[in-house]
Amino acid sequence: MAKKPDPEMAEFEAALLRSAKQAAKGQYARVHKPEEIVRRRGRPLGSTAATRKSATTIRLDEEILSAFKATGQGWQTRINNALRDWLKTHRLT
Structure with a gap:
């Protein structure tokens, strides 16, 4: 599946x-403020240990994975x- 080009990138x-x-x-190149x-990589500024993430392996339905990947970069964060939103409305037993 071809990845959609990111207009910002x-x-x-x-x-x-x-x-x-x-x-x-x-010639001089433009200087950016x-x-x-x-910033595209690494932990966001202001991040704390409370938001630390752990690497894991998870199996997802192909349609779920494809739908999130189709949204472009950041699909893992969106998952x-x-x-996180699901946990707000559901109780684990």
Whole structure:
């Protein structure tokens, strides 16, 4: 199944290529402010030990997995959030 292109990532890559071309011409690339920089990997800022995550293996129906993966990057976080919401309305015994 082909992965849908992420428009935000495509724009980032295009900007990176423009910056590289400018540098090759001896021009200055655009300087970004810290709030303009998008962090994609690692633990979010302000994260605490209470939000620590553990690696695990889980078996899901193919249709469930495909539906979450079709939403693009962050699908694992969305599964985690869906399970968290489910726990709010269901009691484990």
